[in-house]
Amino acid sequence: MKKFLYLILLISNAIYSQIVIKGYVTDAYYKPVPNSSVLILKKGTDDVIAYAISDSKGFYNVTFSSNDKEIDIQVRCMGYETITETIKNNSNTKNFILNEKSFELKEIIVKTSPIKQKGDTIKYFVNSFSKEQDRSIGDVLKRMPGIEVLSDGKILYQGRPINKYYIEGLDLLEGKYNLANENLPFKEVTQVQILENHQPIRALDSLKFSDQAALNIKLKNAYTFTGQASLGSGFNPLLWDANITPMLFTKKTQMLATYQTNNTGVNVASQLKKLTIEDLINQFENNSEKTDWLSIQQLATPNFSEKRWLDNNIHLLSGNYLQKLNNNYELRINLSYLNDYQQQKGYTNTEFITPVNTITILEEKYNQSFYNSLQTNITLQKNADKNYFKNSLEFQGFWDSQKGNTVLNNEPINQQLNNEFFRISNNLKNIFPLGKQMITLNSYVGLNKTPQTLTVNPGQFENILNNNLPYDEVKQQVDLNTFYTNNSISFTKAIKRFSIEPKVGFQIENQQLNSEILTSENFNLGNEFSNNLDWFRSKFYFNITTQYKKNKWRFELTTPINHHTFQIKDNPLQSSENLNQVTFEPRLSVIYDVNSFWKINSSINFSNQFGTINQIHYAYILQNYRNLQRINAPIPQNLNQNFSFGIAYRNPIKTLFWNVMYVNNKSVNKLLYQTQVSTNGATELKAIEQENNRNNHNISTRASKYFSKIKSNITLNATFNLQNFQQLVNNNLTAIKNQNLTIGNKIDTDITDKINVEYQANWTFSKNKTQNQENPTVTQQSHILNLNFYPAKNQYFAIKSEYINNNLFTERTENIFTDLIYRYTLTKNKIDLEFQLSNLFNTTNYRTININDFSYVETNFNLRPRQALFKVRFTL
Known part of the structure; x- marks a missing residue:
């Protein structure tokens, strides 16, 4: 019974020692300023004790515990001037009026690595290697280090031919991947992935290792209808050049x-x-090649x-x-x-x-x-x-x-x-x-x-x-x-x-x-x-x-x-x-x-x-x-x-x-x-x-x-x-x-x-x-x-x-x-x-x-x- 009473006293003491500061944040025209940050700081420092965000009516309510006699309260909001005041450390109602202020942001340039590796997968980000003159993904592949495209279109990785060419993990073309390389617009592709040590048969993946690599094309969208069409004409002699190549890629269908x-x-x-x-x-x-x-x-x-x-x-x-x-x-x-x-x-x-x-x-x-x-x-x-x-x-x-x-x-x-x-x-x-x-x-x-x-x-x-x-x-x-x-x-x-x-x-x-x-x-x-x-x-x-x-x-x-x-x-x-x-x-x-x-x-x-x-x-x-x-x-x-x-x-x-x-x-x-x-x-x-x-x-x-x-x-x-x-x-x-x-x-x-x-x-x-x-x-x-x-x-x-x-x-x-x-x-x-x-x-x-x-x-x-x-x- 004594232990129970002692626990009640501790809880009561903790409750009564909490400080509650609340109020409204408005602009100079007394309109609510929502999403304002109200921070309770240790006096004279940037140490945050507690914080709250004003609601749609500009109201805020922050609860905290501190033994300091005085604290700093700071109100921030994008587009307004920041206010910082020192107040006594007790429960209080405090309203703030913010004055508008414009800020000129410094230019920030974010650079990402053009190539990343995760396990046996090497990811080439297409935007890092593409040029203005490029039109197909094959044009971009020729610039990727470690990848070589021969004159007949064959792709080598580290000097060896790839064993598979996938588009979103599916083998649509069964080795005839030049059809995609020459016609798939590169702007539809986000990554070219090299799958090292690739075993194409999943049932053997844990049983037989492979030292060959496959290539996988990652598209930007889960549903992609794309392709290209062109028509050309010229002279000396009379020339023509036409190409229409529609493509469809979804999770269950590729065409x-x-x-x-x-x-x-x-x-x-x-x-x-x-x-x-x-x-x-x-x-x-299988002796299946045409012989003359x-x-x-x-x-x-x-x-x-x-x-x-x-x-x-x-x-x-x-x-x-x-x-x-x-x-x-x-x-x-x-x-x-x-x-x-x-x-x-x-x-x-x-x-x-x-x-x-x-x-x-x-x-x-x-x-x-x-x-x-x-x-x-x-x-x-x-x-x-x-x-x-x-x-x-x-x-x-x-x-x-x-x-x-x-x-x-x-x-x-x-x-x-x-x-x-x-x-x-x-x-x-x-x-x-x-x-x-x-x-x-x-x-x-x-x-x-x-x-x-x-x-x-x-x-x-x-x-x-x-x-x-x-x-x-x-x-x-x-x-x-x-x-x-x-x-x-x-x-x-x-x-x-x-x-x-x-x-x-x-x-x-x-x-x-x-x-x-x-x-x-x-x-x-x-x-x-x-x-x-x-x-x-x-x-x-x-x-x-x-x-x-x-x-x-x-x-x-x-x-x-x-x-x-x-x-x-x-x-x-x-x-x-x-x-x-x-x-x-x-x-x-x-x-x-x-x-x-x-x-x-x-x-x-x-x-x-x-x-x-x-x-x-x-x-x-x-x-x-x-x-x-x-x-x-x-x-x-x-x-x-x-x-x-x-x-x-x-x-x-x-x-x-x-x-x-x-x-x-x-x-x-x-x-x-x-x-x-x-x-x-x-x-x-x-x-x-x-x-x-x-x-x-x-x-x-x-x-x-x-x-x-x-x-x-x-x-x-x-x-x-x-x-x-x-x-x-x-x-x-x-x-x-x-x-x-x-x-x-x-x-x-x-x-x-x-x-x-x-x-x-x-x-x-x-x-x-x-x-x-x-x-x-x-x-x-x-x-x-x-x-x-x-x-x-x-x-x-x-x-x-x-x-x-x-x-x-x-x-x-x-x-x-x-x-x-x-x-x-x-x-x-x-x-x-x-x-x-x-x-x-x-x-x-x-x-x-x-x-x-x-x-x-x-x-x-x-x-x-x-x-x-x-x-x-x-x-x-």
Whole structure:
């Protein structure tokens, strides 16, 4: 009872010791001043004892406890003069009248870092890297340090291709991300994210690590309807350029459709190429890429911007749709159609360097190419934490043809080629839990058909095809049918720091090659000019992949054991071969994360590579008008040893990225190819059984740094390649050595707020050595200088120049190209009115040189003339 009374006394004392001050805050006209801050301060200091905020009527009430005899009371409000008074420390009513007062605020500049890192995610803020001249997100990506965009649109991060390209975490385009890169307006994007160590399959995320990176586009709005539309017209010749690309991105739906057409040299067909490393590997393993057995003699295309030399007439139509369904399923449909007509004009001067003499030929060429293709892909996918399912049904059809008119040493030659290709395939992958491990089922089935025909007038290779007598025409027909399947089952299990994945599977490839050479003089040349080849290849494999991760170390060891079977026969030629071989092809990779900035990676692997059907056929095939090939030899077998070592540094805080990579490939080949070069440049290729070695060294490095204070990005890069191998040329064993060195830099800087400068340079030094003969060094250099001016907020003017210098056999050639661009933007309507003048100095010819294994090819290429284009562009 005493304790209870004592507690009551304490509470009462605390209540009665509290001070309450209240009142009203008004202005000089006695109007309430709401949201005023009333502070009780320790006298003569800024120490706050208590505070209150006046309500809508200007009333305030502040309660506090203090033992001081006097306190300060202060009233503050934006737009009014601050009042501070000293009063006695007791409960009171105190009213305040505030007088209005204006304040001049000091300018505050808030700077944010252009790059941030959170875990394995590196965020590039688009606004920090965009320029006034940019229109698509692809334009901005080229300025981001650590990210490299190649000429074909492929994106590299720290020198390695990305494995996925997402838009808001969804894979709409399945590797064909150029469609988004070239058409998605950058103003709709807030961030470009690099997802390091990205495992695209969620069910394996905690079981299998990945050292590859993905790219994710973060949009500003959850619902985004955007895209672009443009229409252009010009002259010399009559020009057109049109593009309409609407896009829709929501949480459950993504859509990108496009129709593009032009004859201005812009190769929009590159937007349909699969570029992610995962899709490229699948394309190679499944033998699904279009292969041309026959060809016409082409001109070596210049190694600078296609828009200066590509004479095209292209139409592209593509639709891409992704819909999220129930239970984490996604349905994706990709459809594209391409129609293109291209022309090439020029001549080539070729020198074949043989151990005995040098053979020179001159070819004037006019080629016409017609491309028609249809590609569809329907995919149903589920990517959940415990389950993964993906089934893709794909069809590809190519209806291509080419015409070639060549004058060889003043003798006309006409070529007509039809090179079609058709493929239908289904790819299934299913991952699901069974007990404490994950089961993975893979199944790929594909059917390919390749009907191709080449006709040449007049007939060639008279000594082989017509008893050394001239004749009118030769025709080569090729028909290849292919069935291929690859099936496997594996399970993945985690044991402490280890992840173990045993896999067993089989591959079967069955191909039938039918080919025949026909001449105007003889429709039945004999069996040695007709292939009726039945090719059967099977592979049964057992593979254990073991991963180990501890602290900064990551190891991966793959130990595949493969049993290969080949059965090849050509009954009319009574030729056949059977091969059974077991191979062991281990691979070890090691990754060491030194710290958050430095990473070291290394790998070594051994592999056995066997020949394909186009490397062994017992009868002749006329590949082009001056290449007749017959490979009556055993199945090619190569034993390869690959070693790589790389160091990478990235510091997002300092916006500095650097990497260096060394790769060495050694191969032991059981076949040696023999090339017989005739005086007219015609070549015959044969193969003999003779072991020979090929050694290749490649080292490359790239460093990029962004300086935010001066808004500048600087990139330096270098690559050195050295090859050593042997080849039979005109029955003489020849040692060949090729070496290439490329050095380059790229600078993008803002001189002032109204002037931006872009400079890029590359130097290439190529050298060839045949036996002990040192051949001339070919030096090539290119310089690109873009001066960008912003005379007003809605105006843009650019002078784009390109200088190319080639040191050829006996002379040096120089080319200068200059383009002018003026753009006026109707800001309110977001419409660009643009005028382009390309090739101001009307440079219409380009000469360059290419070094092959035992030849130098000097090419004179006809370029696009000066042209003017008026364009209207707006964002959807």
